[in-house]
Amino acid sequence: MLQITEVTGTGIPLLIDDIDTDRIIPARFLRCVTFDGLGEHAFEDDRQQDRSHPFDDPRYKGASVLIGGRNFGCGSSREHAPQALMRWGIKAVIAESFAEIFFGNCTTLGVPCVCAARADLEQLTNLVKADPSLSITVDLASKQVRAGNLAVPVTILESARMALTTGKWDFLGQLLEGADAVRKAATALPYLSGFKA
Amino acid sequence: MATTVSRILFHLGFDMTDRRNLFNKVWDLHSVRTISSGQTQLFIGLHLIHEVTSPQAFSILRDRNLTVMFPDRTLATVDHIVPTDNQLRPFADGLAEEMMSAIEKNCRDFGIRLFDLKDNRQGVVHIVGPEQGLTQPGMTIACGDSHTSTHGAFGSIAFGIGTSQVADVLATQTLALSRPKVRRIEVTGKLRPGVFAKDVILHIIRKLGVQGGVGYAYEYAGEVFDRMSMEERMTVCNMSIEGGARCGYINPDQTTVDYIRGRPFAPTAAEFDRAAAWWLSLASPPDAEFDDRVTFDGSEIEPTVTWGINPEQSVGVTEKLPALSSFSIDDQKGINDAFAYMDLHENQPIQGVKIDVAFIGSCTNGRISDLREAAAIARGRKVSPGVKALVVPGSQLVRQQAMAEGLDKVFEAAGFEWREAGCSMCLAMNPDKLKGREVCASSSNRNFKGRQGSPTGRTLLMSPAMVAAAAINGCVSDVRTMLQG
Ligand code: SF4
Numbered sequence: 001m002l003q004i005t006e007v008t009g010t011g012i013p014l015l016i017d018d019i020d021t022d023r024i025i026p027a028r029f030l031r032c033v034t035f036d037g038l039g040e041h042a043f044e045d046d047r048q049q050d051r052s053h054p055f056d057d058p059r060y061k062g063a064s065v066l067i068g069g070r071n072f073g074c075g076s077s078r079e080h081a082p083q084a085l086m087r088w089g090i091k092a093v094i095a096e097s098f099a100e101i102f103f104g105n106c107t108t109l110g111v112p113c114v115c116a117a118r119a120d121l122e123q124l125t126n127l128v129k130a131d132p133s134l135s136i137t138v139d140l141a142s143k144q145v146r147a148g149n150l151a152v153p154v155t156i157l158e159s160a161r162m163a164l165t166t167g168k169w170d171f172l173g174q175l176l177e178g179a180d181a182v183r184k185a186a187t188a189l190p191y192l193s194g195f196k197a
Numbered sequence: 198m199a200t201t202v203s204r205i206l207f208h209l210g211f212d213m214t215d216r217r218n219l220f221n222k223v224w225d226l227h228s229v230r231t232i233s234s235g236q237t238q239l240f241i242g243l244h245l246i247h248e249v250t251s252p253q254a255f256s257i258l259r260d261r262n263l264t265v266m267f268p269d270r271t272l273a274t275v276d277h278i279v280p281t282d283n284q285l286r287p288f289a290d291g292l293a294e295e296m297m298s299a300i301e302k303n304c305r306d307f308g309i310r311l312f313d314l315k316d317n318r319q320g321v322v323h324i325v326g327p328e329q330g331l332t333q334p335g336m337t338i339a340c341g342d343s344h345t346s347t348h349g350a351f352g353s354i355a356f357g358i359g360t361s362q363v364a365d366v367l368a369t370q371t372l373a374l375s376r377p378k379v380r381r382i383e384v385t386g387k388l389r390p391g392v393f394a395k396d397v398i399l400h401i402i403r404k405l406g407v408q409g410g411v412g413y414a415y416e417y418a419g420e421v422f423d424r425m426s427m428e429e430r431m432t433v434c435n436m437s438i439e440g441g442a443r444c445g446y447i448n449p450d451q452t453t454v455d456y457i458r459g460r461p462f463a464p465t466a467a468e469f470d471r472a473a474a475w476w477l478s479l480a481s482p483p484d485a486e487f488d489d490r491v492t493f494d495g496s497e498i499e500p501t502v503t504w505g506i507n508p509e510q511s512v513g514v515t516e517k518l519p520a521l522s523s524f525s526i527d528d529q530k531g532i533n534d535a536f537a538y539m540d541l542h543e544n545q546p547i548q549g550v551k552i553d554v555a556f557i558g559s560c561t562n563g564r565i566s567d568l569r570e571a572a573a574i575a576r577g578r579k580v581s582p583g584v585k586a587l588v589v590p591g592s593q594l595v596r597q598q599a600m601a602e603g604l605d606k607v608f609e610a611a612g613f614e615w616r617e618a619g620c621s622m623c624l625a626m627n628p629d630k631l632k633g634r635e636v637c638a639s640s641s642n643r644n645f646k647g648r649q650g651s652p653t654g655r656t657l658l659m660s661p662a663m664v665a666a667a668a669i670n671g672c673v674s675d676v677r678t679m680l681q682g
Contacts (some may be wrong), residue, residue, distance in 0.1 A: 016531070017528075017531050018407060018408075018506075018507050018531065020507070020643075020645045020646075022624075022643070022645045022646070022647055022648050023645065023646060023647065026625065026647055026652065027624045027625040027626045027648075027650070028625055028626065028650070030249050030277075030626055031249075031278060031290070031292035031293055031296060031626060032252075032292065032296075033252035033253070033256075033295060033296060033299045034252070034253060034256065035253055045646070045647045045652035046646075048652060049652065049653065070408065071407060071408045071411075071441070074407060074408075074441070074507075075343065075643065075645060076342075076343050076357075077250070077341060077342055077343040077345075077357035077358060077359055078249075078250065078359070078360075079250065079253075079341075079359035079360040079361060080360075082359075097408065097411065099411065099441065100411060100412070100441075100443050101343060101356075101357055101358070101359060101443065104358075104359065104362070105359035105361065105362075108359065108361040108362065109361070118527070157375065158235065159234040159235045159236045159375050160234070162233070162234045162235060163233075163234040163236075166233065166234075168232075168233055168234060171232075171361075171362075171365055171372075171373040172257070172261070172361070172364060172365050172368060172369070174232045174233065174238075174373065175232070175238055175365055175368070175369040175371050175372075175373060176263075176368065176369055178229055178230055178232070178238050178369070178371065179266070179369065181229050181230050181238070182229050182238070182240060182266070182369060182370060182371055185227070185228075185229045185240050186240060186267070186370070188226075189226065189227070189240070189242065190335070190472070190475050191242060191333060191335065191336060191472070192242075194464075194468055194471075195464065195468055195471035195472045195475055196471065
């Protein structure tokens with residue numbers, strides 16, 4: 001699969017803490033059997049209530065790097081949330097921290113999620129607000145985010161970084177390669193063998 | 198007896214000097230190999246699926262021409278989109294009907310057992326697994342639903358996964374995962390009357406934060422959990438995810454063994470004895486190693502109610518909402534947003550906050566003991582005029598049991614609606630929804646903005662008995678003043 005070593009694009013600021021998956025994609029949009037068409041409903045209810053929501057702001061149209069706050073993506077395991085963001089056009093997320101299932105789901109979709117310090121996120125947000133056309137690079141090789149003259153360090157779980165940069169974020173392919181080992185491991189499980197010695 | 202047990206354990210390869218906690222023992226047992234990212238390929242002993250997060254996973258299998266590797270290790274049920282009043286097919290909601298048809302077809306095509314609406318074993322996925330004896334200690338359990346943590350009550354490693362991972366489990370019975378750290382949360386002492394399992398977990402989340410558990414599995418231990426029934430333990434483990442932990446568990450003990458005995462999918466006869474010995478041996482030993490430990494005093498916990506838009510924003514029922522100045526400058530904006538959304542203000546007592554809707558149900562609190570606690574409050578009383586009150590059993594079997602005990606009559610006489618099993622108003626995927634700015638006293642698990650179906654609706658989380666008390670008084674009330682005897 002594609003080796004993702006960096007993502008470059010314009011930014012969209014959403015520096016709010018505890019953005020949960022119900023806000024990213026309200027549950028009524030989960031009534032579907034494919035993920036197609038989810039993108040346009042990202043943050044639907046927040047946008048309805050706040051007409052100046054960044055996802056409705058024409059200045060951020062086409063942005064692909066989302067700037068979030070603390071505990072981004074908390075709540076449900078619904079992959080519909082990262083799918084909606086990805087289908088809206090988001091290719092990377094920079095936030096103070098992420099909820100674990102959301103983080104894992106994003107990695108599986110090839111959307112890197114990197115963590116940055118609060119002060120750096122604030123600086124990035126100010127830069128993007130001042131100039132929405134500013135190009136931001138999320139560099140997984142050097143673990144840095146760069147925008148204009150700003151370069152800030154970021155962190156990402158090493159296993160996710162490895163998977164993305166080596167093009168091995170298709171976990172299914174790798175898991176399938178272990179099929180023989182899986183069958184063997186199963187025979188050693190007490191509850192699959194009548195709890196016998 | 199003791200020697201028989203140790204002989205069996207010896208044969209199963211168990212070392213009594215092992216200082217690993219339960220989590221690490223179970224993890225090690227299920228590790229297949231290490232993949233190139235450094236993650237573990239982990240075998241999943243039980244896979245549960247439902248109609249919402251599985252259709253796209255089956256599409257992945259079809260696209261890649263894959264089959265289900267261990268179809269016997271997956272069980273399907275329907276819960277999220279199921280209407281709880283009129284269940285006649287086809288559903289009025291065409292999208293919901295399409296999802297129902299999809300899971301029926303997928304289960305047929307791939308040879309997976311499905312508890313559909315016609316099967317009296319149907320219900321919320323996290324209620325069904327334990328009820329049927331499918332959930333057992335020492336297993337790894339995954340489901341495309343974050344409240345899979347519920348099953349940890351049995352001493353299993355149980356966690357929610359995304360849809361791509363549902364496909365991984367279907368095709369390979371494994372997942373690529375990094376091992377989390379383990380935090381032991383001890384709650385000592387005795388709970389006071391009127392304080393329930395729900396209050397314990399809300400209290401823990403209030404103290405450790407909604408992010409406190411990120412990177413951790415939670416082991417709940419100590420007298421308070423030792424004394425709890427399995428149903429209470431499930432309530433606690435259910436909300437581990439609200440505390441940021443992907444999973445939470447309680448060590449198996451005699452209560453666990455007694456609960457499982459005789460259930461349809463439990464081992465029987467001599468096999469059960471061997472199983473029970475193994476289950477008990479998995480418990481973290483007294484000198485087990487943990488990455489972190491915290492302790493709470495159970496006697497200090499009050500009936501707890503959330504006032505904000507995440508489950509950490511809660512207070513004891515006799516307390517006032519916190520002052521803005523008690524939060525760090527960084528947090529104050531978020532707290533202000535929460536006050537504004539909820540239309541509540543700092544230093545306001547939580548008691549007396551008016552409600553419009555009362556919801557008793559969900560995988561957190563939709564089991565028979567929850568309905569009994571709520572019915573004890575509702576008995577002989579009336580729902581406040583203007584309050585819409587719903588009781589939604591977590592499964593068809595819970596519903597039948599409640600009816601056999603006459604609880605439906607108690608609720609209906611008090612003015613509650615008595616519904617069919619499903620997720621109902623826990624989330625907004627079926628016809629049960631809040632309208633406009635309604636405030637709902639809810640026994641569910643999430644008070645996020647818009648969670649209960651109205652984008653501007655408001656949720657106050659509390660125990661089922663507290664929901665019943667709120668329904669009767671029309672406002673948040675201290676259930677302890679309404680307890681019998
Ligand atoms: S009851 Fe609520 S939390 Fe539980 S599975 Fe259903 S929607 Fe999810």
